[in-house]
Amino acid sequence: METSNQTSSGRFFLLGLSNVLYLQGICFCVFLIMYLMTLLGNVLLITVVRINSKLQTPMYFFLSNLSMIDICFSSAIVPKILINTLSTDKSISFLGCALQMYFHMALGSIECILLAVMAYDRFVAICKPLHYQTIINKKMCILLASISWGVGFLNASVNIPLTLQLPFCKSHHVNHFFCEMPPFFRLSCKDTRLNEIIMTVAAQFIVLSAFLLTLISYIHIISSVFKIRSSQGRDKAFSTCASHLTVVSMYYGTIISMYMKPRSANSPEIDKTVSLLYTAVTPMLNPIIYSMRNKDVKDTIKMKLFRIST
Numbered sequence: 001m002e003t004s005n006q007t008s009s010g011r012f013f014l015l016g017l018s019n020v021l022y023l024q025g026i027c028f029c030v031f032l033i034m035y036l037m038t039l040l041g042n043v044l045l046i047t048v049v050r051i052n053s054k055l056q057t058p059m060y061f062f063l064s065n066l067s068m069i070d071i072c073f074s075s076a077i078v079p080k081i082l083i084n085t086l087s088t089d090k091s092i093s094f095l096g097c098a099l100q101m102y103f104h105m106a107l108g109s110i111e112c113i114l115l116a117v118m119a120y121d122r123f124v125a126i127c128k129p130l131h132y133q134t135i136i137n138k139k140m141c142i143l144l145a146s147i148s149w150g151v152g153f154l155n156a157s158v159n160i161p162l163t164l165q166l167p168f169c170k171s172h173h174v175n176h177f178f179c180e181m182p183p184f185f186r187l188s189c190k191d192t193r194l195n196e197i198i199m200t201v202a203a204q205f206i207v208l209s210a211f212l213l214t215l216i217s218y219i220h221i222i223s224s225v226f227k228i229r230s231s232q233g234r235d236k237a238f239s240t241c242a243s244h245l246t247v248v249s250m251y252y253g254t255i256i257s258m259y260m261k262p263r264s265a266n267s268p269e270i271d272k273t274v275s276l277l278y279t280a281v282t283p284m285l286n287p288i289i290y291s292m293r294n295k296d297v298k299d300t301i302k303m304k305l306f307r308i309s310t
Contacts (some may be wrong), residue, residue, distance in 0.1 A: 011091040013173045014084055028085040034284050035078040041287035042067035044301065048291075052300045058136045059125070062118045063290060065145050069111050070283035076103040077178045077279050094164075097179035102160045104180060108278070109206050110152030112255060115248050116210035116217075117144045122241055123217035127224045155202050162195055176272055178279070182258070183271065203259040211252055218245070243290050250285070254278040 045067045049060045077100060084090050092100070124135050163181050166188040176183040181199060185192040221241060254277045291297040 010172060011093055012097050012168075012179065013091050014080075014178065015090060015173055015175050024085050028082060031078055031081055031085065031280065034280050035074060035082070038070060038074045038078075038280070038284040041284065041291075042071045045287040045291060045297070048297055048300045052296060054296050055300070058121055058141050059118070061141050062114060062121060062145065065148070066111065066114055066118070067287060069107050069114065070286055072103065073107040073111065074280060074283045076100055076107065081177050092179065098160065098164055101163070101179040101181065101184075102156050104178070104279070105159060106152045106156035108152075108255065109155045110148050111251065112206055112210045113148040113151055114145070115244070115251060116213040117148060118244055119214040119217040119248070120144075122244060123220055126221050126241075151206065155206060159195075159199055159202060162198060166190055166192060166195065177275065180271075180275060199259065203255070207252065207255055207259070214248055214252075243294075246289050247282070247286055250282055251278060254282070 046064050049055045049064050080092060080096070080100065084092075121136055125132050128135065159181065163184055166184070167190050168184070168187045169189040170187050172187070174183050174187065181195075185196060218241070254274050258271060258274045258278075291301075
C-alpha cells in the first residue's frame with residue numbers, strides 16, 4: 001500500500017487481463033484481430049468517400065468524421081492492451097495513463113454528439129428533402145462537426161484534471177484494461193463523490209441531449225416514412241436509417257450503463273466488459289454496419305480492388 005500520492009513520478013498497474021498464459025495468447029489474438037479490422041475498415045471507408053464523388057455528401061462527411069474518431073479511439077487504448085497482454089510488466093506511466101484517459105473521454109464524447117448530428121442530418125434529408133441542400137450545406141457540416149469535437153475535448157479538459165488530482169494512496173493497481181475514470185475513483189483515499197457528480201452531470205448533459213435529439217429526429221423520420229405511399233420509397237428510407245439506428249443503440253446503451261448508473265451499481269467486472277464493447281468492438285463494427293447495406297460503397301471497393309488486382 002502506498003501512503004502518499006506519488007503518481008506523478010510513479011506508475012499504475014493495469015490488472016484487467018488474465019494471468020493464465022494460454023488465455024493471454026487468446027486475448028492477444030482477439031484484440032489484435034479487432035484492432036486490425038478497425039483500422040482496415042475505417043481507413044477503407046474514408047478512402048472510398050474520398051475517391052467516389054457520389055459519396056462526397058454531408059452524410060458521408062459525418063461518416064468520415066466517425067471513422068476518424070473510431071481509429072483514434074481504438075489507437076489510444078488497444079495498442080497498450082496488446083503490449084500488456086504479453087508483457088510481464090503491466091505498468092503504465094502517469095503521463096501515459098493521463099493521455100489515455102483524456103483521449104478516451106474526449107473521443108467518446110465526440111462520437112456521442114456526432115451520432116446525434118447524423119440523426120439530425122437524416123431527419124432533414126427525409127422530412128425536408130426540398131430544403132436539404134440549403135440547411136445542411138458545407139458551412140453547417142463544418143460547424144456541426146466542430147461543435148462535436150469542441151464539446152468532447154472541453155468535457156475531457158474539465159473531468160480528467162479533477163480525477164488526476166485525487167490522491168491515489170489506496171493502491172496503484174487498476175482492475176481494468178486501460179485508464180478510465182470510474183476504476184480510478186476506487187483507488188483514491190479521498191471522498192470522490194464530487195468527482196462522480198461532475199462526471200455524471202457532464203455525461204447526462206452530453207448523452208441525454210444527444211439521445212433526445214436522436215429520439216426526436218427519428219420520431220419525425222418514422223412519422224414521415226409512414227406517409228410515403230410507395231413501398232419502395234419506405235424501404236429505401238428505412239434502409240438509410242437502419243445502419244445508424246444499430247450503431248446508436250449499441251453505443252448509447254454501453255455509455256449509459258458505464259457513466260450514468262448509480263454508485264451502488266458499480267461492478268469492476270461488468271465495467272470492464274462494457275468498456276471493451278464501446279472501446280474495441282463498436283469501432284470495429286461501425287464501418288461494417290455502414291458499408292454492408294450501401295451499394296455505392298460496395299461498388300467502389302470492388303472497382304478499387306479490381307484495379308489493384310489488374
